Amino acid sequence: MASSINAVEDQLSKTLESLQTEEKSSSLQEKIDEIISSYNEKENRKVNLRFKAIGRTPLLRKNVFAINASHRFDKVIRFLKKELGFKPDSSLLLYVNYCFAPAPDEIIGNLYDNFSVDGYLLIYYCVNVAFG
Amino acid sequence: MKQQRDSIPELVWNGNISVEIHQKENSLTYLANLPRHSYFAQILEDLKRLFAPKVALEECWLSSGKASIKWHWPVGVLYDLLSQEDPESATSVPVLWHLVFHVGSFPSSLVVPMGSMETFRTCFFNALKESDYVRNGSSSLVIALSKPETDTYWNSLLNHDFYDYRPIATKLFTSKSRIIPLKIYLGADAPIVQSSASLGYTLGQVLHKQLPRLFPSAVMYSLLKPVLHGIVLPSTVSTDIMNRDFCYPDGFLHIVLIPIST
Incomplete structure (x- = not known):
């Protein structure tokens, strides 16, 4: 996790340096906006997801996928339903590391940075509530 | 008293x-x-x-x-x-x-629809499990809460009852763990940096380590400053105190960064 943040920061430092040399008079707010917008660009990386079925839930033919880190988690839910041939409004529950269900608007990159194991974000899925 | x-x-x-x-x-x-x-x-x-x-x-x-x-x-x-x-x-x-x-x-591209209070309850406890996972490497403390404790915690939020809330919150957030879960909001339309920090550091050190370009110094704020519960936190506040006194009920420290006015 630390390494990916460092990578972001490296890119930011370059942006900031060019800002400082080009526009010495740029206001603090412009500087902040510039740094923040390079965060958004940085999220163009792809991260790996690994799916595991719980109980009698249908299996996937392939269970490893790469996805854009800037997407929200609901993208994963929609994607998995499609892969399994489920209707969009059907019930499907996804748990990170067999522990918690992220909110649909959490950012995949954040989940990956905090909870990935050996380079994969592990997502367990099932049709019925697996645990309380 | x-x-x-x-x-x-x-x-x-x-x-x-x-x-x-x-x-x-x-x-x-x-x-x-x-x-x-x-x-x-x-x-x-x-x-x-x-x-x-x-x-x-x-x-x-x-x-x-x-x-x-x-x-x-x-x-x-x-x-x-x-x-x-x-x-x-x-x-x-x-x-x-x-x-x-x-x-x-x-x-729908910005907000998730709320089906019922049950949707919210599920969502709240999952956020709590997520923060528990950061602290302990599993959601075991939240799962280990008894049914009455879970209900008391939930009702303390609904009824805004500090004396029901605090004992359970203390049990969940001040465990043996040395890690605290952070969500740092870079601005209203900007990304959230979700991360974690160890106890025994100052907030200035944490922000400098996580976001060195936005926080070039660990002692002093120059571009942005951190706001939590409507309070500007000094850079010297320790992560131990933040964890003990400033967690939200979902277990996270939600830190909003605002520009320093000039």
């Missing part, structure tokens, strides 16, 4: 924000003091009953200016983030936060 009772966690718990909610072309107005620790999810049903009793809850949503409101984020986080108000500025006075209630044209 008075001093003891007004402990910092209790003062933080009792922080609230006055809101005024109206609907376009409707003469009714909803006024309330919402605890910073509460959620808009807790009043959405009341608002629906007042403004649009016949529609489904899933079609109802709130906005503040151009921003749509996430019902599953704490009210205090949303206010600090969307108002970008500097608590240290001399002009800041008690405010009435104006919000608008909407039905239909649901901004």
Whole structure:
């Protein structure tokens, strides 16, 4: 996790340096906006997801996928339903590391940075509530 | 005795924000003091009953200016983030936060619809499990809560009862763990940096380590400053104190960064 943040920061430092040399008079707010917008660009990386079925839930033919880190988690839910041939409004529950269900608007990159194991974000899925 | 009772966690718990909610072309107005620790999810049903009793809850949503409101984020986080108000500025006075209630044209790319209170309960406890996972490498402390404890915790949030809330929160957040979960909001339209920090550091050190370009110094703020519960936290505050006194009920420290006014 630390390494990916460092990578972001490296890119930011370059942006900031060019800002400082080009526009010495740029206001603090412009500087902040510039740094923040390079965060958004940085999220163009792809991260790996690994799916595991719980109980009698249908299996996937392939269970490893790469996805854009800037997407929200609901993208994963929609994607998995499609892969399994489920209707969009059907019930499907996804748990990170067999522990918690992220909110649909959490950012995949954040989940990956905090909870990935050996380079994969592990997502367990099932049709019925697996645990309380 | 008075001093003891007004402990910092209790003062933080009792922080609230006055809101005024109206609907376009409707003469009714909803006024309330919402605890910073509460959620808009807790009043959405009341608002629906007042403004649009016949529609489904899933079609109802709130906005503040151009921003749509996430019902599953704490009210205090949303206010600090969307108002970008500097608590240290001399002009800041008690405010009435104006919000608008909407039905239909649901901004589904921005907000998740709320089906019922059960949707919110599931969402809240999953956020709590997520923060527990950061602290302990599993959600075992939340799962180990007994049914009465879980219900007490949930009801303490709904009833805003500090004395029911605090013992369970202490049990969950001040365990043997040395790691605390952070969500750092870079701005209203900017990304959230979700991360973790160890106990035994100062906030300045944590911000400098996580975001060295935005926080070039570990001692002093130069571009942005961190706001938590409407308070600008000094760079010298320790992560131990933040964890003990400043966690939101979902177990996270939600830190909003606001520009330093010049």
